[in-house]
Amino acid sequence: MSARSRTAERSRRQFGSRVARGAVFAALFALLCPPGPAAVAQNEPEGAPLPVIIDTDPGTDDAMAILLALASPELDVKAFTVVPGNVTAEQALENTLNLVSLAGRCDIPIAGGAQRPLAQRLITAEFVHGENGLGDIELEPSSCSADGRFAPDLIIEMIHRMPGEITLVPIGPLTNIALALHKDPGIVPLVKEVVIMGGSITEGNVTAVAEANIYNDPEAAHAVFHAGWKVTMVGLDVTHRTNFGAEHLERLALAEGEVADFAKRVMRFLVYLAAEFGAEGTPMHDPLAIGVAIDPSFVTTRHMRLDVETRGEFTRGQTVGNRYSFVERNEPEGDRLKMTGIDRVEPNAHVAVEVEAERFLSFFLERITGF
Numbered sequence: 001m002s003a004r005s006r007t008a009e010r011s012r013r014q015f016g017s018r019v020a021r022g023a024v025f026a027a028l029f030a031l032l033c034p035p036g037p038a039a040v041a042q043n044e045p046e047g048a049p050l051p052v053i054i055d056t057d058p059g060t061d062d063a064m065a066i067l068l069a070l071a072s073p074e075l076d077v078k079a080f081t082v083v084p085g086n087v088t089a090e091q092a093l094e095n096t097l098n099l100v101s102l103a104g105r106c107d108i109p110i111a112g113g114a115q116r117p118l119a120q121r122l123i124t125a126e127f128v129h130g131e132n133g134l135g136d137i138e139l140e141p142s143s144c145s146a147d148g149r150f151a152p153d154l155i156i157e158m159i160h161r162m163p164g165e166i167t168l169v170p171i172g173p174l175t176n177i178a179l180a181l182h183k184d185p186g187i188v189p190l191v192k193e194v195v196i197m198g199g200s201i202t203e204g205n206v207t208a209v210a211e212a213n214i215y216n217d218p219e220a221a222h223a224v225f226h227a228g229w230k231v232t233m234v235g236l237d238v239t240h241r242t243n244f245g246a247e248h249l250e251r252l253a254l255a256e257g258e259v260a261d262f263a264k265r266v267m268r269f270l271v272y273l274a275a276e277f278g279a280e281g282t283p284m285h286d287p288l289a290i291g292v293a294i295d296p297s298f299v300t301t302r303h304m305r306l307d308v309e310t311r312g313e314f315t316r317g318q319t320v321g322n323r324y325s326f327v328e329r330n331e332p333e334g335d336r337l338k339m340t341g342i343d344r345v346e347p348n349a350h351v352a353v354e355v356e357a358e359r360f361l362s363f364f365l366e367r368i369t370g371f
């Protein structure tokens with residue numbers, strides 16, 4: 001069996017068995033336009049740190065993501081932009097200011113942005129993040145001050161200042177990124193990459209099929225996925241496999257210092273919360289997106305067409321991945337439609353489908369503990 005055939009076979013085993021029609025499509029597709037092998041992204045050569053803007057809605061896992069980013073010399077965090085999601089815009093801004101202050105990095109601009117999603121009411125999740133969004137763990141008042149600029153304007157300004165260099169890492173609803181796009185579509189070719197925590201092509205975490213960040217602003221997500229820039233989606237397909245459990249807590253417990261102490265308390269909150277729901281660990285959603293920005297080889301991606309469902313009664317907010325890159329073509333014939341062939345659809349997202357979970361969790365612990 002050739003490498004290409006093995007890849008096609010593996011892909012069919014993984015995804016195709018769920019839908020009988022998918023197998024038919026796969027056979028057609030293999031004949032007409034076989035897929036390339038799953039891509040394993042490579043580390044870029046060592047060099048200057050990667051300039052990133054992190055758009056965030058802290059959020060317990062956002063907190064861990066922010067601390068991971070600030071403990072990683074591979075990243076040059078140019079700004080934190082704040083979006084409502086896990087908590088309100090006001091609480092998210094306060095949390096970001098407190099977290100960045102905890103890490104001693106008040107030199108980084110922190111800007112508030114949208115106050116609500118583009119086309120629906122805000123849905124917050126204190127139920128899983130605690131009333132203050134940080135597991136009800138209080139931080140010292142911040143030494144940092146908020147930047148006066150509107151987050152989407154700050155994003156636009158920084159992208160123009162560093163054309164081709166900035167990677168956007170949205171780890172909340174995509175409202176701020178969509179507003180920046182709407183205000184200045186000219187930023188699209190100037191962005192190096194967009195690494196999104198959100199979505200899923202296999203399961204949901206707020207409905208049967210929708211992931212929270214996409215569900216909280218599907219219209220924004222639609223705009224971001226179809227903007228034409230390079231998008232990598234780090235969704236539940238991989239984050240649900242990076243579970244931080246009791247054994248990781250034990251390792252974290254050995255660390256000392258203010259940042260580590262806060263991380264211990266947040267992770268303990270999350271692990272115990274997960275246990276209440278019968279899970280052995282807590283998924284590291286947002287930290288994994290930061291990890292992928294630092295080292296893309298933590299995940300394996302597949303390039304595919306990704307659409308966001310904005311109208312479905314049961315599926316609003318679902319990210320719909322087309323594994324075969326085509327749809328059937330139907331044309332009118334009398335009083336019916338008749339299939340006359342297939343039409344290719346262009347891939348627009350690199351979807352993470354495999355993850356080296358333990359390697360990532362060890363990496364996270366090394367960065368937070370310092371050993």
Ligand SMILES: [Ca+2]
Pocket residue numbers: 056057058059061062085086171172286
């Ligand atoms: Ca988040």
